[in-house]
Amino acid sequence: MNHADIDTLVKSWIVDAADRPANPRVQQIVQRLVGDLCKAIEDLDISQSEFWSGLSYLTEAGKANELGLLAPGLGLERFLDIRADEAEAKAGLEGGTPRTIEGPLYVAGAPECTGFARLDDGTESDRAEVLFMQGTVYGQDGKPVPGAKVEVWHANLMGNYSFFDKSQSDFNLRRTIVTDENGRYAFRSILPKGYGCPPDGTTQQLLDLLGRHGQRPAHIHFFVSAPGHRKLTTQINIDGDEYLWDDFAFASREGLVPPVTRVTDPAELDAKRVNAPFASIDFDFRLYRETAAAPSPLVERARAAA
Numbered sequence: 001m002n003h004a005d006i007d008t009l010v011k012s013w014i015v016d017a018a019d020r021p022a023n024p025r026v027q028q029i030v031q032r033l034v035g036d037l038c039k040a041i042e043d044l045d046i047s048q049s050e051f052w053s054g055l056s057y058l059t060e061a062g063k064a065n066e067l068g069l070l071a072p073g074l075g076l077e078r079f080l081d082i083r084a085d086e087a088e089a090k091a092g093l094e095g096g097t098p099r100t101i102e103g104p105l106y107v108a109g110a111p112e113c114t115g116f117a118r119l120d121d122g123t124e125s126d127r128a129e130v131l132f133m134q135g136t137v138y139g140q141d142g143k144p145v146p147g148a149k150v151e152v153w154h155a156n157l158m159g160n161y162s163f164f165d166k167s168q169s170d171f172n173l174r175r176t177i178v179t180d181e182n183g184r185y186a187f188r189s190i191l192p193k194g195y196g197c198p199p200d201g202t203t204q205q206l207l208d209l210l211g212r213h214g215q216r217p218a219h220i221h222f223f224v225s226a227p228g229h230r231k232l233t234t235q236i237n238i239d240g241d242e243y244l245w246d247d248f249a250f251a252s253r254e255g256l257v258p259p260v261t262r263v264t265d266p267a268e269l270d271a272k273r274v275n276a277p278f279a280s281i282d283f284d285f286r287l288y289r290e291t292a293a294a295p296s297p298l299v300e301r302a303r304a305a306a
């Protein structure tokens, strides 16, 4: 069957079959997706068994709540960001901190602190390297933004996230830091380890068939927001990680890999009240002023809340 015949068939099923008011946007997207799927079935000669095994895969991935992991794993979350970047560039926005993907593991409701927060609950202190990270949130005018919200979340030494990993304390490694009068944020935590897709999960099952690993470099997630500014969703990667530029979620970007310095000076250890050398990362966030010329950066998606 040729593509024109397929389009006619699909139109008859999805559009012409409507005998009551329909949602035109849903009709438009469903007609396109069903049409593209039918063309793929035709062109690739996808068998009925392959078709049904694909659907049962999606059923299993849904049951395992891993579709939020499959999307970045297939590059789709990165693709949405590429389009958002293009729209902002078209609106003349440039020079801000690069965005990158949110990922599926944000949890709303983390404790809020002003200026400084300690993220880790201390349970991994014997094995973890202490991390101090600090910086300033700037507006598009280059001025510091007091009262900005820096939401931060990252994995523990096992690459797991509190809330999803029930063995961790509530909101471990998750905080909302409100910048101080100088627009500064700072936190103490532990250096995270990279994340890996659950080895026997549905995402890794597909990645195996694609001959791909499911690893993310060690990274720290951020939402940075302030009244009158465009919300920034981004991450930083921990420099030196073996997967730094080999991220299964394709989220690594230039400008999001700040240098990690190792502090060993005893006076500085005392000042930070730590008794071992620690890692330090300086990183500023540059936000855009809100503008109607670019689509809203606010993304509605299912998110966990505790």
Ligand SMILES: O=C(O)/C=C\C=C/C(=O)O
Residues within 6 Å of the ligand: 069, 072, 101, 102, 103, 104, 105, 155, 195, 216, 249, 251
């Ligand atoms: O580490 C996680 O949060 C899970 C993996 C997926 C994407 C991402 O990280 O952005």
Ligand SMILES: [Fe+2]
Residues within 6 Å of the ligand: 102, 103, 104, 105, 195, 216, 219, 221
């Ligand atoms: Fe992540």
Ligand SMILES: [Fe+3]
Residues within 6 Å of the ligand: 103, 105, 154, 155, 195, 219, 221
């Ligand atoms: Fe992560």
